[in-house]
């Protein structure tokens with residue numbers, strides 16, 4: 001189901017939102033584009049990654065703008081150091097702000113964050129990899145995940161669902177999931193070592209044959225969608241975005257298209273304070 005909404009915040013920033021998540025009124029969420037912000041050159045203009053070589057003061061100013069768009073301050077921004085793992089961290093109230101001002105104090109080796117605490121903006125970074133946003137509207141609890149081909153192959157989508165169940169009692173069938181824009185099957189040609197990882201039935205039909213021998217086109221959005229369904233998420237509660245980051249470098253950063261000389265988009269979500277359980 002593709003039912004994506006564009007949302008322009010008061011700050012002028014443009015976000016992709018998922019209509020079913022927005023409709024709950026429980027969270028602030030969105031996926032940024034590269035427009036707006038302060039970065040210049042290859043990072044122009046809304047780069048959120050300290051590790052991409054951009055000036056840290058520009059990254060901080062960009063992140064501040066994103067937080068403002070959500071009615072939060074930069075102190076709420078919390079992220080991990082993404083290393084294509086399937087490692088998920090549970091974010092507690094005292095972890096609020098880890099990674100916001102520098103990458104020094106972020107969660108090491110972490111590609112997924114979950115929390116049931118309000119006012120913590122879980123953030124992950126992207127330049128072609130797949131953003132996953134998960135909301136359990138019953139608890140409530142949330143998850144924000146970075147899924148490149150390695151994390152996707154390791155089943156990080158299913159692992160996040162399992163972690164939310166273990167940590168917060170989330171029922172998979174309650175989850176509302178949004179899968180953001182990534183490099184599409186139109187542009188993502190992969191070779192045999194990658195193809196072999198996606199032969200598993202739980203990823204569905206995510207590979208399309210390429211002309212070149214031993215190559216195929218990989219659909220990361222479909223692989224993650226199938227992985228979520230396999231983990232018990234209702235397919236009618238999964239929304240996807242049918243935009244390719246490599247085709248649309250006017251909107252997005254693309255590591256492959258821009259040969260590594262690029263910035264990072266953000267996927268962010270926070271539970272609103274008013275929904276806190278008492």
Ligand SMILES: [Zn+2]
Nearest residue numbers: 186187244247
């Ligand atoms: Zn494309």
